[in-house]
Amino acid sequence: MNIFQEIWKSIVRRDPLSTDKGKSELVFMNVWLHIHPAKVKKENMKFTHSFYLGFITFFLFIILVTTGIALMAYYRPYPPHAYQDMKDLQFVVFMGPFLRNMHRWAAHGMVICVFLHMCRVFYTGSYKKPRQFNWVIGVFLLLLTLGMSFTGYLMPWDQLAYWAITVGTNIGSYAPIVGGQLRELLLGGHTVGEAALLRFYVLHVALLPAVLILFTIVHFWRVRKDGGLSRPLWKLKKKTPPQLVTIGAPAEVAALQTVPASTTKTYGLMEVVTGKPIFETIAPEEADEEVFSYPYAFVREAVTLMATVTTIMTISLFFNAPLEELANPAKTPNPAKAPWYFLGLQELVSHSALLGGVVIPGLMVVALLLIPYIDRNPSRHLRDRKWALWIFTIFVVANLILIVIGTFFRGPGWALVPPWVHVTGGVE
Amino acid sequence: MNRRSFLSWGAVGVAALCSGVVVSLGAVLKFLTPTVFYEPPQAFKIGNPGDFPFGQPTFLVEEKIYVFRDRVKGFAVASAVCTHLGCTVAHFSSDDRFHCPCHGSVFGADGAVIHGPAPRALDWYEVTQTRDGQLRVDKDKIVPPTYRLMV
Ligand code: HEM
Numbered sequence: 357m358n359i360f361q362e363i364w365k366s367i368v369r370r371d372p373l374s375t376d377k378g379k380s381e382l383v384f385m386n387v388w389l390h391i392h393p394a395k396v397k398k399e400n401m402k403f404t405h406s407f408y409l410g411f412i413t414f415f416l417f418i419i420l421v422t423t424g425i426a427l428m429a430y431y432r433p434y435p436p437h438a439y440q441d442m443k444d445l446q447f448v449v450f451m452g453p454f455l456r457n458m459h460r461w462a463a464h465g466m467v468i469c470v471f472l473h474m475c476r477v478f479y480t481g482s483y484k485k486p487r488q489f490n491w492v493i494g495v496f497l498l499l500l501t502l503g504m505s506f507t508g509y510l511m512p513w514d515q516l517a518y519w520a521i522t523v524g525t526n527i528g529s530y531a532p533i534v535g536g537q538l539r540e541l542l543l544g545g546h547t548v549g550e551a552a553l554l555r556f557y558v559l560h561v562a563l564l565p566a567v568l569i570l571f572t573i574v575h576f577w578r579v580r581k582d583g584g585l586s587r588p589l590w591k592l593k594k595k596t597p598p599q600l601v602t603i604g605a606p607a608e609v610a611a612l613q614t615v616p617a618s619t620t621k622t623y624g625l626m627e628v629v630t631g632k633p634i635f636e637t638i639a640p641e642e643a644d645e646e647v648f649s650y651p652y653a654f655v656r657e658a659v660t661l662m663a664t665v666t667t668i669m670t671i672s673l674f675f676n677a678p679l680e681e682l683a684n685p686a687k688t689p690n691p692a693k694a695p696w697y698f699l700g701l702q703e704l705v706s707h708s709a710l711l712g713g714v715v716i717p718g719l720m721v722v723a724l725l726l727i728p729y730i731d732r733n734p735s736r737h738l739r740d741r742k743w744a745l746w747i748f749t750i751f752v753v754a755n756l757i758l759i760v761i762g763t764f765f766r767g768p769g770w771a772l773v774p775p776w777v778h779v780t781g782g783v784e
Numbered sequence: 785m786n787r788r789s790f791l792s793w794g795a796v797g798v799a800a801l802c803s804g805v806v807v808s809l810g811a812v813l814k815f816l817t818p819t820v821f822y823e824p825p826q827a828f829k830i831g832n833p834g835d836f837p838f839g840q841p842t843f844l845v846e847e848k849i850y851v852f853r854d855r856v857k858g859f860a861v862a863s864a865v866c867t868h869l870g871c872t873v874a875h876f877s878s879d880d881r882f883h884c885p886c887h888g889s890v891f892g893a894d895g896a897v898i899h900g901p902a903p904r905a906l907d908w909y910e911v912t913q914t915r916d917g918q919l920r921v922d923k924d925k926i927v928p929p930t931y932r933l934m935v
């Protein structure tokens with residue numbers, strides 16, 4: 357064995373990938389891959405079941421972390437500099453605009469995909485037992501994603517940023533009792549100023565990403581422990597009780613033993629490596645539906661990653677992230693609009709700050725969190741879930757309508773202006 | 785150690801731990817609450833009466849206030865911060881009203897809400913004349929819209 361072979365062997369200690377043992381060792385002898393089972397159910401990988409939206413969300417987050425770290429090399433979180441640094445990134449730094457665009461478009465993409473992922477999980481009834489709590493963790497991930505977007509929004513310190521954050525944090529101050537203090541704590545002062553920019557920066561680059569990563573780890577761990585993805589709806593029909601099947605020969609030591617059949621256990625190949633007898637608890641007709649994660653699942657994930665990165669890069673080549681003029685506390689742009697995903701909130705707030713800014717969003721979050729505990733209907737079949745489907749669809753559509761109104765139908769002075777009417781400036 | 789003293793020491797220990805956690809959380813909150821503000825003072829001088837024209841109000845950018853001067857009635861100072869969510873209102877001479885660009889609140893000449901989601905009228909601040917003859921505005925002293933300073 358030459359030295360290179362020896363080095364290679366010291367790094368990669370599994371059997372060759374041409375063997376089944378090597379394929380499973382690849383998964384569970386590797387710290388990064390062992391979140392996967394060694395084998396996965398074929399139909400769970402079907403694109404039309406999950407649309408890979410959870411993965412896409414995660415990959416967008418990876419893009420955000422990498423481009424974000426790059427941007428940090430130039431960005432100073434103090435009011436006059438912050439804006440200058442953005443201008444530098446936009447006009448003088450090599451690849452600056454491209455990285456900034458990627459960061460911005462991936463952020464929008466993540467908000468969209470996390471929402472779509474939530475819808476997918478809802479419509480496939482995947483929040484039902486035993487996955488109730490993973491839905492709850494998911495709702496926190498949704499809120500954290502919105503928090504990341506909101507704090508990031510202030511970073512450029514332009515007019516858009518300044519006023520969106522002024523309005524956004526003032527909404528919080530309508531919360532009973534703690535509202536005022538909450539805002540002071542967040543802003544480190546009474547107005548959006550230097551202290552606020554610094555605090556938002558700390559939240560945006562340190563605290564929120566750290567918490568988001570921790571929650572994501574738990575989220576993934578639980579997907580794995582719940583036996584992988586829920587079964588696709590079209591596979592729900594027949595329910596065969598799991599049976600005990602011996603799929604390997606016992607080692608010379610023990611006589612053939614039987615272990616109780618488990619309905620949730622999806623792993624079993626571990627025994628190959630430990631040399632113990634192999635017992636797989638799978639229903640017979642499922643046996644041929646399982647394939648090794650390597651290469652089947654990994655290739656699909658890699659393709660999803662590449663598609664996500666390519667899409668964001670392509671968009672970033674053609675569309676520039678907006679940068680308005682320097683923040684001016686004296687002059688509110690007309691109309692002043694929050695980022696699009698908060699425009700539904702702003703629309704509500706334009707009717708009543710307390711009701712629209714605190715009560716309704718608060719109730720929406722509580723309702724989302726409680727969905728798996730309110731909806732006790734065990735069936736995942738669409739035809740058994742009429743009520744749940746209607747209510748959730750109304751929730752989604754109402755949000756979309758509010759966002760569309762806020763985005764396209766609100767003109768100067770927040771007056772209702774259809775998008776096809778062109779208005780130039782306010783009445784003066 | 786008998787069962788009884790074990791339990792009571794245990795209880796003391798748990799209580800100490802809990803209070804420790806509460807105190808630490810309080811300390812973290814207190815740490816995060818700013819003790820110094822590098823913000824403009826609430827009371828400030830805005831210049832001599834002669835600096836302000838009659839009729840149209842003067843908008844002071846940094847202070848976010850409108851200074852009104854009337855030949856008969858004298859000086860009055862209104863806040864330019866919308867009471868809804870803090871956008872800066874604009875005074876339109878065409879209708880002598882304040883318009884908020886964010887969610888469309890409209891305030892009358894006296895600051896009262898005419899239209900929109902603003903929950904209360906614009907604030908009017910006390911304006912006084914200091915011994916050196918300058919005008920002084922104190923944002924901590926809210927006055928009724930009828931308040932006027934004659935100089
Ligand atoms: C940062 C945000 C999030 C990331 C990165 C993420 C990632 C993932 C991934 C990779 C999966 C497995 C495969 C897939 O569905 O593509 C998954 C499954 C799941 N997610 Fe998320 N997710 C996020 C937010 C959410 C939200 C907002 C919810 C719901 C409120 C949620 C609830 C669930 C549930 C219940 C499953 C299991 C689905 C099943 O078994 O079919 N997740 N998530």
Ligand code: FES
Nearest residue numbers: 866868869884887
């Ligand atoms: S901030 Fe003025 S109407 Fe909302």
